[in-house]
């Protein structure tokens with residue numbers, strides 16, 4: 001599902017190129033559910049950005065679902081992201097002026113019929129326990145409820161790959177556990193590949209697989225600049 005070969009990524013800082021990430025060879029199987037751990041500034045989010053096509057590597061190859069992402073133009077990467085990747089953020093990224101349901105409907109392809117849209121939206125709001133909150137604005141939802149809506153938005157189109165960057169980082173521990181369980185259960189049931197960045201060792205232990213960024217990034221640790 002994910003194949004990374006000879007990838008490196010640097011950022012320009014004060015006119016100097018600073019190496020952040022170097023991955024010789026890393027492979028993730030379709031359907032794996034994997035927690036990515038590591039200290040602050042060690043390149044976890046950068047790795048997710050490369051896999052989602054938000055960033056491009058300086059060199060090397062990134063293959064996702066058999067697609068050579070490293071060869072793609074920006075517009076082709078945008079298309080790839082819309083079709084293949086669901087992204088879940090720490091701070092939800094819901095549009096504040098739209099209801100939970102409208103936030104979800106916004107990303108549904110125009111090719112979906114009204115009937116299919118309604119069936120899917122109803123199914124998923126029920127599935128995540130948010131049926132009664134569809135018409136609420138994000139500000140009228142708890143943080144856990146906002147993340148449930150964001151999870152629907154990430155998975156309703158059934159992308160093969162779900163990338164979650166600290167999805168529970170702004171939640172209390174009990175809600176964090178509930179949200180992680182929900183995410184893991186959905187990805188298992190739908191056979192989606194899940195790659196989650198988390199600092200929380202207890203939450204990481206819920207995952208069938210765990211990887212430390214320093215096991216794949218061969219550069220020495222760098223603190224956040």
Ligand SMILES: Nc1ncnc2c1ncn2[C@@H]1O[C@H](COP(=O)(O)OP(=O)(O)OP(=O)(O)O)[C@@H](O)[C@H]1O
Nearest residue numbers: 011020039040041042043044045046047223224225
């Ligand atoms: N666009 C950018 N320009 C310059 N430096 C950047 C940029 N993005 C990230 N960095 C730097 O790259 C390093 C890795 O950042 P990254 O966000 O990938 O780390 P992380 O492991 O996700 O950290 P955290 O756990 O704190 O979120 C950091 O030192 C960061 O400051």
